[in-house]
Each structure stands twice: as C-alpha cells, then as structure tokens.
Amino acid sequence: EIVLTQSPATLSLSPGERATLSCRASQSVSNSLVWYLQKPGQAPRLLIYDASNRATGIPARFSGSGSGTDFTLTISSLEPEDFAVYYCQQRENWPLTFGGGTKVQIK
Amino acid sequence: QVQLVESGGGVVQPGRSLTLSCAASGLIFSTYGMHWVRQAPGKGLEWVAVVSADGGTKYYADSLKGRFTISRDDSKNTVYLQMNSLSAEDTAVYYCATGPGPGGDTMFHYWGQGTPVTVSS
Numbered sequence: 200e201i202v203l204t205q206s207p208a209t210l211s212l213s214p215g216e217r218a219t220l221s222c223r224a225s226q227s228v229s230n231s232l233v234w235y236l237q238k239p240g241q242a243p244r245l246l247i248y249d250a251s252n253r254a255t256g257i258p259a260r261f262s263g264s265g266s267g268t269d270f271t272l273t274i275s276s277l278e279p280e281d282f283a284v285y286y287c288q289q290r291e292n293w294p295l296t297f298g299g300g301t302k303v304q305i306k
Numbered sequence: 307q308v309q310l311v312e313s314g315g316g317v318v319q320p321g322r323s324l325t326l327s328c329a330a331s332g333l334i335f336s337t338y339g340m341h342w343v344r345q346a347p348g349k350g351l352e353w354v355a356v357v358s359a360d361g362g363t364k365y366y367a368d369s370l371k372g373r374f375t376i377s378r379d380d381s382k383n384t385v386y387l388q389m390n391s392l393s394a395e396d397t398a399v400y401y402c403a404t405g406p407g408p409g410g411d412t413m414f415h416y417w418g419q420g421t422p423v424t425v426s427s
Contacts (some may be wrong), residue, residue, distance in 0.1 A: 200368055233413045235351075242401055243351065243415035254415065255406070286351055290412035293365045295341075295353040 201289050203298035212306040218274040218303045222287035223257055227267045228287045231291035232265055233270045237300075246285075247272060277303070308332040308416045310402050315421030318392055326387040327400030328418055337408035338379060340385040344398035345420075357385060358410055358418070392425045399423075 202225040228252040235243035247263035315324040342354040355376040397422040405411020
C-alpha cells in the first residue's frame with residue numbers, strides 16, 4: 200500500500216498570503232496524484248488531478264506540481280473560502296490511498 | 307445534474323452487519339465505476355471499495371480484512387456496501403463517490419452527502 204504523508208499538518212496564514220502544501224508518497228505514483236478540499240460538514244471537492252490539472256470550475260489561484268514521490272499544492276493568494284482541510288490521493292495503484300490532510304486556518 | 311444519495315446508516319451493535327445504499331441520478335449509471343469512501347469522526351478520508359462499471363471488478367482497502375462487500379444493481383441505479391462483523395473502528399461517515407466521466411475513474415468528482423454509521427453497544 201502506498202502511504203501519502205502531508206505536511207504541515209496545520210498551516211496558519213492570513214487572507215491574501217500564499218499557501219504551499221506538500222504531499223510525499225512512499226513510492227513513485229508517477230503523476231497520478233489528486234488534491235481535494237474539504238470544509239466542515241461537507242463532502243470533499245476535487246481541485247487538481249494528475250498532479251497539475253485543475254478540475255472544472257477551480258480558480259486559477261490553485262496550482263499543483265510534482266511527480267514521482269513529491270507533490271505540491273499552491274494557493275497563490277488565499278481567499279476567505281479557501282480556509283479548509285486539503286487532502287492528497289494517489290490513483291497509481293490499488294488500494295487507493297489518501298494523505299492525512301493539511302488544515303489551512305486563519306492566522 | 308449528478309446526484310448521489312446514500313442511505314442505510316445508523317447505530318449498530320459491535321459484531322452486527324449493516325448494508326448501505328447509494329442511489330445515483332443524472333448520469334448513465336451503468337457506465338460509471340462506483341466507490342465508497344469513509345471518514346471517521348475528526349479524522350481524514352479513507353478509501354473503502356470500488357466496483358467497476360460492468361460489476362466484474364472489485365477492489366477493497368487492505369484494512370477491511372474481507373468484511374465488506376460492494377455490489378451494484380444497474381436496474382435501480384444503486385450501489386451497495388454490505389458491512390459485516392462491525393467494530394468501533396468502522397464508525398464513520400460513509401460517502402459514495404464517482405469520477406467526472408464514464409469508465410473506471412479513480413478520482414472523485416461527484417460525492418454524496420454521506421451517511422453516518424456508529425458502531426456502539
């Protein structure tokens with residue numbers, strides 16, 4: 200099973216600041232890495248697929264990069280609605296696995 | 307628009323069984339692989355199982371140890387998750403989810419609202 204490790208666990212930032220979230224895989228997942236955002240009481244929302252492709256309707260301030268074992272989600276300028284928990288997920292191998300999440304909170 | 311509606315959750319005693327359902331609309335159900343994902347209280351997401359569009363391929367999370375079974379009924383546009391020998395560690399919100407398009411997608415664009423399962427005596 201591929202283990203995904205997200206860091207940091209919590210990120211405290213102010214609106215307008217840049218957020219950089221990391222996801223590291225225990226073995227290569229090529230570019231088969233997906234990012235989601237989840238707000239309290241809601242289902243997750245697909246943000247980025249295959250490491251760097253924005254899903255339909257996702258604003259350009261969200262970008263993803265990386266390949267192999269190291270991936271980054273960047274939010275160029277945080278909007279109030281971006282404060283949430285972010286998860287990465289690999290879809291290279293079965294079983295599918297998620298990272299433990301990074302909470303982006305208001306400083 | 308695509309809608310996924312889960313049902314069947316509730317409080318169940320340890321060791322008992324429970325079957326969850328997820329009714330889909332707004333898509334050609336028989337062409338979509340369907341997944342279950344769960345989230346324990348205050349915890350992260352855990353992928354549980356998938357059934358392929360033709361029902362012939364199923365995969366499960368290693369942690370389930372053969373206790374769960376996923377199935378589908380295309381005549382009812384519904385996917386099921388039968389859960390046996392439940393324990394407190396299975397307490398979670400259970401989501402059904404599927405990809406953005408037909409086929410065997412392994413990313414989740416459409417999600418249900420989730421159905422809570424509590425395993426407690």
